Each structure stands twice: as structure tokens, then as C-alpha cells.
Amino acid sequence: SAVISQKPSRDICQRGTSLTIQCQVDSQVTMMFWYRQQPGQSLTLIATANQGSEATYESGFVIDKFPISRPNLTFSTLTVSNMSPEDSSIYLCSVVGGPSYNEQFFGPGTRLTVL
Amino acid sequence: AQTVTQSQPEMSVQEAETVTLSCTYDTSESDYYLFWYKQPPSRQMILVIRQEAYKQQNATENRFSVNFQKAAKSFSLKISDSQLGDAAMYFCAYRSATPGGTSYGKLTFGQGTILTVHP
Numbered sequence: 001s002a003v004i005s006q007k008p009s010r011d012i013c014q015r016g017t018s019l020t021i022q023c024q025v026d027s028q029v030t031m032m033f034w035y036r037q038q039p040g041q042s043l044t045l046i047a048t049a050n051q052g053s054e055a056t057y058e059s060g061f062v063i064d065k066f067p068i069s070r071p072n073l074t075f076s077t078l079t080v081s082n083m084s085p086e087d088s089s090i091y092l093c094s095v096v097g098g099p100s101y102n103e104q105f106f107g108p109g110t111r112l113t114v115l
Numbered sequence: 116a117q118t119v120t121q122s123q124p125e126m127s128v129q130e131a132e133t134v135t136l137s138c139t140y141d142t143s144e145s146d147y148y149l150f151w152y153k154q155p156p157s158r159q160m161i162l163v164i165r166q167e168a169y170k171q172q173n174a175t176e177n178r179f180s181v182n183f184q185k186a187a188k189s190f191s192l193k194i195s196d197s198q199l200g201d202a203a204m205y206f207c208a209y210r211s212a213t214p215g216g217t218s219y220g221k222l223t224f225g226q227g228t229i230l231t232v233h234p
Binding site: 042044045092101 | 148150152157158159160162165167206208210212214219220221222223224225226227
């Protein structure tokens with residue numbers, strides 16, 4: 001199984017500022033995913049972070065708002081830019097793993113509150 | 116596009132009893148995975164059980180088992196001998212199993228079911 005860590009675990013930010021969330025995996029993975037979970041809601045995929053190419057964003061999410069970096073096969077960052085209170089959410093990174101790539105692992109999440 | 120529906124926003128069960136959480140999904144694919152995740156207040160997503168669509172046998176993990184009805188596109192989770200520690204939000208999720216496809220690795224989640232366990 002893959003062990004995933006995220007930093008920070010939580011943060012409180014002022015509107016208009018930006019926050020970068022880090023995701024570190026203990027093994028090399030091809031695909032990393034970033035999800036958002038708004039309060040009381042389910043998880044929604046923001047984007048797929050691919051090493052060596054630009055991230056692929058889902059409908060409703062844009063690179064200017066959520067720039068993603070993937071410098072190597074074990075690390076990725078998600079930046080939440082120009083934050084507003086609507087960005088208050090839990091942000092989770094996830095990877096595909098397992099011997100047959102039939103498992104999906106999640107980081108512990110970053111709880112973001114925007115004032 | 117795939118969709119996942121959990122029609123029970125909340126469920127409750129007495130400790131030691133059995134509870135079933137419902138999940139239906141819609142897809143045109145034939146090869147996929149279905150997952151049940153547990154999310155306690157700590158917010159960590161914990162994999163409870165996984166089902167490969169090509170397997171007819173229902174997956175089981177200790178007190179957790181699924182009823183997978185592929186034709187009906189139904190994937191319910193049964194928790195036997197419920198424990199206080201089972202209280203959490205439970206999410207049903209779908210993932211394509213087609214390597215290289217545009218949806219590969221992407222999870223589609225249901226709305227979630229909050230499970231309360233009464234002592």
C-alpha cells in the first residue's frame with residue numbers, strides 16, 4: 001500500500017491570499033489526483049497531476065485558480081489562489097496503487113478555512 | 116459519464132446489529148471497480164471494501180460484505196455486528212478499470228451516508 005502525507009494538515013487564511021498544499025507519497029506513482037470536499041459534501045475531483053506534463057482539470061476547475069505542480073513521481077502540490085470563503089474545504093490527494101492497480105489511497109487531507 | 120447515487124443520507128443501527136447501506140451507479144463500461152470508503156471525523160478516507168466488476172463473487176472483509184448486482188447496477192454494503200467505531204460517513208465510489216482511458220484512476224463518489232451506531 002502507498003503511504004501519503006499532506007502538509008499542512010489545516011490552515012486558516014485570509015481572503016485574497018493563496019495557499020500551497022503539498023502531497024508526498026512513499027513510492028513512485030504515475031498518476032496523482034486532487035479532490036475537494038466542501039463542508040458536508042462528497043468528494044469532487046479537481047485535477048489529475050501527471051509527471052512531465054500539465055495537469056488535467058475537471059469541468060468547473062481552472063489552472064489559474066488551482067495551479068498544480070508535479071516535479072517527480074512522489075510529490076505534487078496544489079495551490080488554491082486568490083481564496084474566498086467558498087474555497088473553505090478539505091483538500092485530499094490520492095493515488096492509484098496495489099499489485100494490480102486496483103486500489104486507491106488517500107492522504108489525510110488538508111482542512112482549509114478562508115475568512 | 117458515470118454517476119453514483121446513495122439514496123440514504125443518514126442511517127442508524129444498534130450496536131451488534133446489522134445495517135445495509137445502499138448504492139446504485141450508472142455506467143456504460145463493462146470493466147470497473149467499486150469501492151466503499153469510510154470517513155470518520157478525522158476526515159481520513161479509509162478503504163472498507165473493493166469489488167472488481169468482472170468478479171461475480173461478492174467481496175467480504177471481516178464484518179463487511181457487499182451485495183453486488185451488476186445487471187441492476189447496485190452495490191450495497193452490509194455491516195454485521197455493528198460497533199461504535201463503525202460510526203462515520205460512508206461513501207460509495209466508482210472507478211474505471213480501463214488503463215489509459217480518460218477516466219482511468221478517477222473516482223466518482225456518491226453523496227455519502229452518515230451512519231450512527233447506538234450503544
